Amino acid sequence: MSTDRKSLEKALKNFPSSFKTIKDFLSLSKKYLELKLEVLQQELKEQETDKENTWTRMEKCRAYNLLSFLCYLVGNIEDALKYNKESLNVYPENAYPDNVIGLCNRGWFLLITEQKFKEIKNMCQRLDELKTDKTSMAIAKADIAFAYSRLGIQFYSEASKLYSEAILEAEDIEKNLESNELKENICIWSYGCALAQTRLFRTFNVCNKEDLEQPKEKVERVCKLLKHIISSNIESSSCKLLIPRAYVLLGEIASSIESKEILHVGLIQEVLLEDPELTVDGYYEKALKLQNNDIFVLDRCGMRFKFIHDLDKAIEILKKAIAIKESSINHHHLAVAIKEKVQSIPSRDDAVSVSRQLYEVLPHSDREHQEHSARREISAAARLNIGNKKKRLINSPKKVHKLDLIKNKDEIEEILKHLDKAIEIGMNNDAIYDKGLLLRQIGQLKEAEQVFKTLTRNQHRHTSLVVLANSYEQIGYCLQEAMETDKSDDPENDEEDMKMNFKRSLEISCEIVAKIPQLKDCWETAPTLQSLLEGNATTKEALKDLSFLYEKIRQYDKCIDTLKLLVSKAETNEEQIEYGQQIIQDHLKMERFDDSALSFEIICCLPEWQNLVDAKLFVKVFIESAYDSYEKGDSEVANLRFENAFDFCRSKRTLGQSNTKEMEFSVLVLCNPNDENNGEILVEVLNHLGIKSSLNIDGVVGFGRLKSDLLGDVVEQSNHVLVIYDFLQPDPIESKELNEFKKNVDIMRNILSDRGHGNVMTIVPNETVLSNIPKTWSRQHAVYNFSDAESETFLNVLSVKDILINLAIGANS
Structure with a gap:
């Protein structure tokens, strides 16, 4: 590389570009990137033939920029340059493009292909001028946020963060500069930010531990963004289309609060807008009234009606959505709605009906009395049904509703057809998981096990923590059921594999419950594994083998008496931890890494554990067990274990402190x-x-x-x-x-x-x-x-x- 080329490379690295994301996006498979490229190309094609042509200038630029970069990532430099040229020519009359991402991307493309060095120098000069243009730099940041938002659930958090920064910067500019185009941009970015964050409110979309917690302040910020969209008077077609979508997202937020059993009337009141009579379902109805042909609105409303078991309505809406435009979402949820109808699940159970009353915050003068009555009415039903509602949220059943393959042949074929289409269109992990459940329901246990294994391998790097825990648990149930029904070809090995998968699920679910205690009863892994193994634990030596499994493991309380069965003579935390570490050292010598890591996970629930455990042993266990998981292909488990090892020093020194920063x-x-x-x-x-x-x-x-x-x-x-x-x-x-x-x-x-x-x-x-x-x-x-x-x-x-x-x-x- 010549000195001149080195200086150009150094200059380009000083400006925002899609290449800032290259390390993240190269972690995705080429097949996944090609799929995303096809989806975006189709959207662009539809937009070009749309008579209303709703996209703003900024939206066109960012779409071309991402298309160009995706072409480069899959090895098509010719199309990368073609789309890049389109992004810089959105307004041909602009002799000096202010599309920062497009300019810098072109510089990189030319540098990589070793051509037109003079043009690169000119671009760097133009980019240097634009560094002082706050509007262009805010657009560049939002452009990168858009790219992250389109590449999968593992990037939602980063997309939301960058969108938030761009909005704040643009709002600061807007105070001193009255610009309709800037107002449009803020509206569109507000929607993008809210969409990414709302998806993270659904626990089964979360890939990173730090995103599991969703404090009230974060919910309020997203609601404020959505209120801004609804109350805006911007005339552009693009922004008008976002109003019904904003109502849908508000409905999702309210539904998320409801489904997690966070009975916080005040928060629901803050979600409500100018229509205080709206129930959770009222948001969806309002969105449909405003726009009943938008694919986003139809897909989400179909999902909502399926969730509340109005299956006929859900099927009607989702079929309408598919007729307008097929999506991974509408095929997936249509499949599940049809399956639930086949299973003859009641259209609406009492728990859902009663709990919804709590959220009907009425404007009458006796509202306070009605809220009190609603709370009194829900208490009895909640005690009976709260567990079942949470189980539905996580959706990892120990026993499944069996379906007769012969009797329901046509329906099952239709369900599989829609699930396969959902997977084909979007590599939809939730659809893959539901396909595994269906195969288990019709008795095809080996096929179901293989489907769940595709999720635990996490080939495309976007399996969420909940789906990962669920998939390991379901593999265990498939193996267990095969052994119980004499369908196992190798019962001895299947038994060991079953235990291993239950341990994997248990470890990951512990990480989730540590952040969201309300979900502590959602998994059956701990009691299932305990009951399986305790049958053989008749001696103290055998009990040592089970130090990670005791009854209160599923309670996840801070003062959990984890080692009670084994260390009955221990009277203090110090003694419990001492005995526990002796067991862990034995496991480590025997290279039983899963048992070692799980035992430490339980010790971490005891008071003041950071000051009592052997730091060297703790770190060695988690790094050795991380390597073991890595070698077995369990990358997500390996990542969690590495993080535990590297975070020990910080957790020990920040004991008792709140709001400690997450480490990037x-x-x-x-x-x-x-x-x-x-x-x-x-x-x-x-x-x-x-x-x-x-x-x-x-x-x-x-x-x-x-x-x-x-x-x-x-x-x-x-x-x-x-x-x-x-x-x-x-x-x-x-x-x-x-x-x-x-x-x-x-x-x-x-x-x-x-x-x-x-x-x-x-x-x-x-x-x-x-x-x-x-x-x-x-x-x-x-x-x-x-x-x-x-x-x-x-x-x-x-x-x-x-x-x-x-x-x-x-x-x-």
Whole structure:
């Protein structure tokens, strides 16, 4: 690479572009990216033939920008350049495009294909001018948010965050600049932000632990965005279409609050708009009244009617939606509605009818009396039905309603047809899961097991935590049922596999319930596994084998008496933890990693566990068990275990503190630009393991790297730091660069010291460098041969295991 090309690359990295997301999007399979590309191409085709042509200029630009980038990701550079040109020519009369993402993307495309360097220089000059244009920069941020929102549920949180930032920036501009186009943009971004966040209110869409908690303030912010859309008087067709959709999203929020049994009348009142008589279903009815031909409105209303078991209405609406435009959602929910009708489920149970009364916040003078009566009426029904309602929310049944394949042949074929179409159109994980349930219901246990396994493999990186826990649990039930009905070809192995899958489900569900205690009774995994294994536990030795399973595991209380059956002589937490750790050490020696990790998950429920457990044992267990899960292909379980290991230091030092920040990165790799290759090797190994990591190189922006003046921010967002140091005898020319690097390391050390948690380790390429490490740096050192990071066929992830264990433990633990 020539010096000139290096300078152009460095310049491009200073501007927003789709390439900022490349690390995230390359984690997706090519097949998944191609599917998303086809969907967006179809939307563009429909828009071009639409006489009303509702898209705004901004919407056209962002669609072309994402299409262009997706073409590049799947290897079609020719179409990438074609769509990029379209994005820059949305307004041909504009001789100086202000489409920041389109300009910067074109610069990258030309640089990658090594052509038109002069044009790249001109683009960089134009981008430098646009850096001071707050409107263009806000649009660029929202453009990236749009890309994240279209690539799957694992990116909803990032999309919502970026949209929120863009809206705040644009609103600040709007105070001083009256612009209809800016008002349109804010309205459209408000909808995009609310849509992404509303999806996260549905627990089974959540892929990241930090997104499980949905505080009241977050719900209120989203409602405020939706109110803004409904009350806006913007004349554009695009914004008018968002009003009925906003009503639907408000209905989803109210429904989500209702289904989670968060009986908070005040919050429902805040959700209500100018029509205080609206019930939860009233939002959907209002949306249908405003717009009964919009596919989004029809799909969501069909889902709602299915949820409340008005199945005939749901089927009617979903069939109408399919006739207008097929979607993964309408095919999926039509299939489920037909199946529920075949099962003869009552159209509306008493619990739903009674609970809805609670949310009818009436405007009459005696409203307070009516609310009190509603609460009194619901109490008896809630006690009887709350468990069943939660089970429906999670939808992981231990026993399934059996369907006669011969008697219901036509209906089952129709259900499978719609499920397969939903999967084909959108790689819909919920549809895949429901297909597994249906196969289990008709007795095709092996086929059902294979369907659930496609979800646990998480090939396309968008299986949510709830679906993951459910899928492991359902595999266990398939194996259990096969053994009970003499359909198992290998009962001995199937029994072990069954237990392993129940353990996987139990571990993940514990993570979910830790964030949402209301869901503690939603899974049958713990009592099922306990009953299976306790039949063999007749001695104290056998009980040791079951230390992770005791009765109160499913209660998830903070003062849980986890090891009661085994440590009956223990009188204190200290003794319980001591005995528990002895069991864990035995499990670790026997390489029973699942048992070790699960036992620690239970110990973590005991009071003051952080101060009583052996930090080295804790970290070693979770990293060893993470590697074990990684090798078995259970990437999500591996990720959870790595996070537990790296978070131990922080949780110990922030004990009793509230609102502690979530860490964006588990590990920050800090290296001098001269060591960029080594840094990239190390980050690649870490990312391949699923460890959230970032590479920070002074003066370089993009691809997860930040400028040195932003070093403080990225260190604050990182749990631990690895410093790569390789300066035996630096040249005088490099001394300035070396001094700057040492300065950055000192800044980093001070940040970690001030906040009180986070470890740092220095990595050197050979023993001879050790003596040159500044004495002010970390006492933790490791010699690492970077050439060992790659084997002949694959990345050598084992090469960093000891480094990770020592880093997570820390020098002072």
